[in-house]
Amino acid sequence: MQKTWKIKEPDIALKNSLSRDLSTSGLFAQILINRGLTDKAKAEAFLRSSLADLHDPFLMKGMKEAAGRLRRAVEKKEKVFIATDFDVDGVTSCTILESELRRLGVSVGHYLPHRVRDGYGLNPEAVEEAGAFGASVFVSLDCGITAFAETDALNKKGIDVIIVDHHEPPAEGLPAALAIVNPKQAGCPYPFRDLASVGLAFKLVQALSAGGERQYLDLAALGTVADVVPLQGENRILVKHGLDALNNTKRHGLTSLMEAAGLDAQAKKLSTHSISFVLAPRLNASGRMDSAHASLDLLLTQDSREAQRLAGTLNDHNRMRQKTEEKVFQQAMDLIERDVDFDKDFIIVLCHEDWHPGVLGIVASKIVDRFYRPAVIISLQDDIGRGSARSVHNFHIYEALVQCASCLKEYGGHKYAAGLSLARQDIGKFKGLxxxxxxxxxxxxxxxxxxxxxxxxxxxxxxxxxxRQIDFLSPYGEGNHRPIFASFNLLVKSKPILVGKNSIKFWVSDGEVTYEAIGFGMGDFLGLVSASNRVDAAYSLGWDEWNPHTPLQMELKDLRPSS
Structure with a gap:
């Protein structure tokens, strides 16, 4: 799909002022301004991203009550039961809190829902297991903000409930928990509202054991990047320092997973890309295809042999996930060709019998990328449909679902991603609304x-x-992408070649310098480019780690013929 190029207009006076204040180039100053870093203090804080800049956890509403109750459980040797979600954010959150409580001498149990059997969120089984475990305190991580019935049931059992969840709170109010830790809830004065649940678990440990939280930075980075939250503010701090910790981690589970995935942290430094495209898919695969217990057990284990076995299991699940995903995606594309009217369907809503629930979100994301419009992918089983929604940057999918509540049984999520369930008979009405x-x-x-x-x-x-200046902006991810530049009227100096599965590579020059350009996943552009042609290129910059002689390369984002 053709992209519209929107080149940001520089504020010359502001750029020159910030450039002087930071003793940096005007171009780098403009890149900072484009990220909302318009004065010296903001820019220095962003570039510094020090652990000392983390906010006081007790500024968060509910934190005092949550940490106080867990501290009392430590003192009285009470049992704590944790329920979490089956994705990477959920399992890393659970690993952090469970590990810290056990280090403090607490007996801890946990519950993970089965994606296919149970779906997302708390359920009666978690309540019953907490009671059977003999828990005095129940902590929900990455879920629970809409769990009214389950919270009431736990209260009736005399179990204190702490909800730690980063999802949008429902408009109708909050569950009757002892404490709710969610910076998005009304009346919370916390300065940063975009922490993932793993970030909230990290802050809870910070409140519980000041200083002890730093041993969990590798897990905090893993969950934060995997959940695609903005890499700004505290998220940036956690990921920047967490990547350093991840590159030096001693956790058997993580080192075994890296080995199974072919990553060598000694030979090549791990980055957010390593998490997003290598580690996170494998950790998510067990929850997508079977049970997330394999992922949680991997992160918790102290046994190196067990870690190697579990890492192999996750690799197998990931291969299974890839095959299932491709099958569902092809079926979805067939339905789009047959049923979707792009003049009328501003949102693509697809449903099919028995699509595997574990790949619906991935397929929805691929459809959004392909057609640039929100997508809802629904799997039908008997009279119920369960689906995943993904959206584009200018449409808040969760707020849209709120307006469709009359058609839905359950829903939850945030601006770009959501989950839902509904009756089969209501799908047509839901799609129309x-x-x-x-x-x-x-x-x-x-x-x-x-x-x-x-x-x-x-x-x-x-x-x-x-x-080298641009490298100071890393780590990159949602909300802090690599800078993108545009250069016009470049001469194509070599015949473009197809490399890998669907990428192109060629050389370009402006008459003064010549650089190699690579377009990942841009094989369709091969016919647009030929030697001696002139093109306009939009690109980011990267180091070619496989070619020490010409290490700097252009990573193409879009191409068009020069006018």
């Missing part, structure tokens, strides 16, 4: 992908010194 909301909110002109470009520059400005 959701598209009515989208038509009013989006309009046809907003259903085209926009490529945000930091600056238009001559290619001769691209140097190793610029790349």
């Amino acid at each position: 959701l598209n009515d909301i989208a038509r009013k909110s989006l309009g046809r002109g907003r259903l085209a992908p926009v490529l945000e470009i930091d600056a238009q520059i001559p290619l001769s400005l691209v140097t190793k010194d610029l790349m």
Whole structure:
């Protein structure tokens, strides 16, 4: 799909002022300004990202009560039961809190729902298991903010409930828990609201054992990146320092998983890319295809042989996930070709009998990427449909689901991703209502992908010194992507070649400098480019770690013929 290039207009006076204050180039100052870092203090805090800049956890509403109750459980040797979600955010959250409580001498039990059998969130089985365990305290991690019935049932059993959840609180109020730790709840003064649940678990441990939380930075980075929350504020701090910890981790589970996945932290430093595309898919695979217990057991184990066995299991699950995902995606594409009217369907809603629930979110994301419009993918079993929704940057999918509540049995999520269940007979009504909301909110002109470009520059400005400056912006991820530049009227110096599965590679020049350009997943552009042609390129910069002679390369985001 053709992208609209939106090159950000520089504020010359502000750029020059920030450049002087930071003793840096005007281009780097403009990149900082584009990220909302418009003064020296903000920019220095962002670039510094020190652990000392983490906020006091007790600024968060509910934290005093939550930490106080857990501290009392430690003192009285009471049992604590944790219920968590089956994704990476959930299992890393549980690993952090369970490990810390056990280190403090607490007897801890845990519960993970089965994605296919139980679906998302707390359920009566978790309540019953907590009672059978003899728990005095029940902690929900990465779930629970809508668990009214389960919280009431736990209260009746005399079990104190602590909800630690980063999802959007429901409009109708909150469960009757002893403490709710969620910076998005009304009246919470905490300065940063975008922590993942693993970040909230980290903050809870910080409140419980000041200083002890730092041993969990590797897990905090893993869960934060995997949950695709903005890498700004405290998330950036956790991931920056967590990556250092991950590269030096001594956890048997993580070292075994890296080995099974072919990652060598000694030979090549792990990055957010390593988490997003290598580690997180494997940790998620067990929860997608079977039970997330294998992932949680892997992160908790102290036995190296057990870790190797579990890492192998996750690799097997990941291969199974890839095959299932491809099958469901192809079936979804067939349905789109047959049933979707792009003039009327601003949101793609697809349903099919017995699609595997574990891959619905991935398939929805791929459809969003392909067609640049929100997608809801629903698996039908008997009279119930369970689905995953993914969205584009200018449409809040959770708020849309709130307006569709009359059609839904359950729903939850946030701006870009959500889960839901509904009766089979209500799917048509839901699709119509959701598209009515989208038509009013989006309009046809907003259903085209926009490529945000930091600056238009001559290619001769691209140097190793610029790349070293840009490296200070890492770690990269949601909310802090690699800077994107545009250079116009570049001469294609070599015949483009197809590399890997679907990527192109060629050389370009502006007459002064020549660089290699690679377009990952851009094989369809092969016919657009030929030697001696001139092109406009939108690209980020990266180090080619496989070619020490020409280490700097352009990583293409889009191409178009020069006018």
